[in-house]
Amino acid sequence: MNISYVHGLIGGMFIGAAAVILYWFNGRIMGVSGIASRLLARPGQDYWWRAAFILGLVLGGFIYQLKSPIAVVVDASEWVLMIAGVLVGFGTVMGNGCTSGHGICGMARLSKRSIVATLVFMMTGIVTVWLKKVVGV
Amino acid sequence: MVIIMALVSGLMMSIGLIVSGMVNPLKVIGFLDLFGHFDPTLAFVMVGALGVAAIGYRLVGCSKPLLCESFDLPKKSKIDAPLILGAALFGIGWGLAGFCPAPAIVGLGLGLPKALLFVCAMLVGMFLARRWALRL
Numbered sequence: 001m002n003i004s005y006v007h008g009l010i011g012g013m014f015i016g017a018a019a020v021i022l023y024w025f026n027g028r029i030m031g032v033s034g035i036a037s038r039l040l041a042r043p044g045q046d047y048w049w050r051a052a053f054i055l056g057l058v059l060g061g062f063i064y065q066l067k068s069p070i071a072v073v074v075d076a077s078e079w080v081l082m083i084a085g086v087l088v089g090f091g092t093v094m095g096n097g098c099t100s101g102h103g104i105c106g107m108a109r110l111s112k113r114s115i116v117a118t119l120v121f122m123m124t125g126i127v128t129v130w131l132k133k134v135v136g137v
Numbered sequence: 138m139v140i141i142m143a144l145v146s147g148l149m150m151s152i153g154l155i156v157s158g159m160v161n162p163l164k165v166i167g168f169l170d171l172f173g174h175f176d177p178t179l180a181f182v183m184v185g186a187l188g189v190a191a192i193g194y195r196l197v198g199c200s201k202p203l204l205c206e207s208f209d210l211p212k213k214s215k216i217d218a219p220l221i222l223g224a225a226l227f228g229i230g231w232g233l234a235g236f237c238p239a240p241a242i243v244g245l246g247l248g249l250p251k252a253l254l255f256v257c258a259m260l261v262g263m264f265l266a267r268r269w270a271l272r273l
Contacts, residue, residue, distance in 0.1 A: 013189045016187065056145065081251055087226050
């Protein structure tokens, strides 16, 4: 088996464990888009754990990069990234979730909404990647 | 304690995304490239994550979380238009960039200028959607 599949499986288990930790201890669903977007609201009771979670994401990347630098190639141009970013931000707030909240946490709870959302974003993602190649972006 | 465990969860998530290669947009786009150079890694990530999360969610022994009063689960159960439309828009952005919210935020820590650009645009999108939702 391709080694990157093994890494995928192990990394995936870490992601699952992160979701379980947040649920067992804090009683929360690990939906990254929801956690991030609610930081835009006026700071309330839940503000600081959300900020801490996001800080953990950034810090994890930072520490990893110090210890064993990895090369990440971002192919998309600046324009495409800006349009994509707005679509991802708007879409995840409107649809109440992204890959983590719907794709992992929601599907693990067998939520119908999450299963439908995951199928929809996978489908439009696949069509977008195909169209990009046809158009040549 | 609630704050510390959220930090631990974020760190764990970050490591998972890096180890699995999902911080790399090309791997994500490879998965979505069903009709081209298909890369199934993301499916393995989903299997690992869903397996652990599904078992973990079911193993909860007590009626409340260890650090607070109650579990906070999404209350909506109806499949409505905003869910479908929102997910569809998200998928288009995801396919365009190869980034979804978590890997892009991890990308900030990795020091990727393009991740910063994406996250800023994402926050603008989130802000607009929140404004728009409040008007409904």
